[in-house]
Amino acid sequence: AAAPDPHDFLAVDGTLSPEERDIRDAVRDFATRELLPHVADWFEAGTIPDPRGLAKTFGDLGVFGMHLEGYGCAGASAVAYGLACRELEAADSGLRSFVSVQGSLAMAAIHKFGSEEQKTGWLPRMAAGEALGCFGLTEPDSGSDPGSMRTRARRDGSDWVLDGTKMWITNGTIADVAVVWAATDDGIRGFLVPAGTPGFTANVVHHKLSLRASITAELVLEGVRLPGDALLPGTRGLGSALSCLNEARYGIVWGVVGSARASYTAARDYALTREQFGSPIAGFQLTQRKLADMLVDVNQAGLTALQIGRLKDQGDCHRDHVSFGKFANVAAAQRVARTARSIHGANGITLEYPVLRHMLNLETVATYEGTEEIHALSLGQSVTGISAFR
Ligand code: TGC
Numbered sequence: 001a002a003a004p005d006p007h008d009f010l011a012v013d014g015t016l017s018p019e020e021r022d023i024r025d026a027v028r029d030f031a032t033r034e035l036l037p038h039v040a041d042w043f044e045a046g047t048i049p050d051p052r053g054l055a056k057t058f059g060d061l062g063v064f065g066m067h068l069e070g071y072g073c074a075g076a077s078a079v080a081y082g083l084a085c086r087e088l089e090a091a092d093s094g095l096r097s098f099v100s101v102q103g104s105l106a107m108a109a110i111h112k113f114g115s116e117e118q119k120t121g122w123l124p125r126m127a128a129g130e131a132l133g134c135f136g137l138t139e140p141d142s143g144s145d146p147g148s149m150r151t152r153a154r155r156d157g158s159d160w161v162l163d164g165t166k167m168w169i170t171n172g173t174i175a176d177v178a179v180v181w182a183a184t185d186d187g188i189r190g191f192l193v194p195a196g197t198p199g200f201t202a203n204v205v206h207h208k209l210s211l212r213a214s215i216t217a218e219l220v221l222e223g224v225r226l227p228g229d230a231l232l233p234g235t236r237g238l239g240s241a242l243s244c245l246n247e248a249r250y251g252i253v254w255g256v257v258g259s260a261r262a263s264y265t266a267a268r269d270y271a272l273t274r275e276q277f278g279s280p281i282a283g284f285q286l287t288q289r290k291l292a293d294m295l296v297d298v299n300q301a302g303l304t305a306l307q308i309g310r311l312k313d314q315g316d317c318h319r320d321h322v323s324f325g326k327f328a329n330v331a332a333a334q335r336v337a338r339t340a341r342s343i344h345g346a347n348g349i350t351l352e353y354p355v356l357r358h359m360l361n362l363e364t365v366a367t368y369e370g371t372e373e374i375h376a377l378s379l380g381q382s383v384t385g386i387s388a389f390r
């Protein structure tokens with residue numbers, strides 16, 4: 001047998017179909033050409049300077065809602081979508097998030113729960129990157145426990161009136177439509193709130209030290225009056241919102257493999273060229289131990305993502321599989337990023353190299369879409385049958 005490839009040690013990508021490989025290559029080329037040259041500057045600036053232009057290029061690439069069927073979406077396999085997330089997050093977690101929020105949260109909510117008019121009105125434009133969506137579930141006082149939300153939607157004749165505040169909402173200030181989850185007399189339901197509706201404002205969250213190449217916002221709803229057809233009619237309780245999260249969490253399972261791979265690759269390259277005590281630091285046993293640890297994490301995380309993707313394509317992926325992947329792979333990526341940063345010495349704390357940027361981004365990735373603790377509790381519940389959330 002041939003010696004293993006340091007960049008795909010377990011030959012995980014060797015099992016991909018030609019179609020999956022084409023998607024991987026197309027997104028990897030795009031990320032290398034269009035994203036990587038700019039992302040450190042965007043991170044430093046704490047924003048994405050031209051989010052509309054970026055949305056259009058993502059639309060042209062076909063990654064918005066690429067796993068959804070119909071309405072201008074590509075209907076790609078779960079593995080193909082995962083590969084796209086992996087290649088985007090190898091550039092930056094914030095850029096994968098841009099695509100996750102659009103495709104797996106906002107578009108998925110409309111696709112799963114929307115009326116035919118809502119689907120035809122929004123999804124083709126969102127797939128093309130001509131319209132942007134955001135997903136408002138979290139509130140200042142309801143993060144891990146979204147069932148405790150205070151945002152209310154009450155009936156007034158045939159209208160709905162929404163009051164409340166959503167917090168930490170990705171793309172909140174640039175979205176054309178917000179999917180807002182609110183408590184009604186009939187349980188938690190989802191609503192489509194178009195930007196510019198009177199009483200609806202969005203404010204950028206400043207001073208983030210993580211996921212800086214991403215726009216994060218507070219949404220304020222003060223007596224926001226919406227027509228009856230703003231309700232996503234298929235939504236029924238918190239479970240509807242959580243079912244969208246499964247889709248975005250699945251993208252993270254793959255995405256962080258890209259982030260980990262980028263950190264490992266940077267560390268290997270650096271270790272082979274940086275010399276101290278008269279030889280490359282890659283020749284020191286302690287560095288080789290670090291490279292071996294990173295190699296194992298990157299490849300095991302990659303296998304986990306692929307297996308969960310194959311289960312999803314077979315229709316056998318349970319939400320607890322997704323929790324397993326999010327829990328295991330984010331922690332693996334965090335270990336890799338931290339180790340890769342140490343190999344870079346002082347250079348590792350700058351934006352000249354990607355390692356600290358990935359490490360800082362992963363603090364957000366470990367927090368959103370269910371914290372590490374929440375997924376640990378989901379796994380604990382899965383294997384014991386006992387809930388320890390409360
Ligand atoms: P619980 O009583 O367990 O469940 C309520 C109903 O929901 C069902 N359910 C799910 N359904 C689908 N998928 C899941 N993952 C589900 N988890 C639960 C459940 O069966 C039940 O249905 P029913 O019919 O019996 O009513 O609810 P709980 O209040 O005890 O909470 C459970 C918990 C803690 C697991 C859940 O609330 C949770 O996942 N919390 C974490 C919140 C979170 O992840 N927020 C993310 C916000 S969005 C975001 O971060 C975007 S980041 C940008 C990006 O993705 O890039």
Ligand code: FAD
Nearest residue numbers: 135136137138143144168169170211367368369371373389
């Ligand atoms: P809390 O829930 O207050 O948790 C604080 C700590 O307590 C954590 O360590 C947590 O694990 C722990 N904890 C909580 N409950 C338990 C328990 N039962 N047992 C043990 N430990 C527990 N949300 C959206 O709706 N849409 C978005 O687009 C979005 N984008 C985001 C972008 C960024 C950059 C960030 C940082 C967050 C985003 N979020 C978004 C919010 C994110 O989903 C929440 O931050 C997350 O769900 C955690 O909620 P919290 O921050 O309120 O933490």
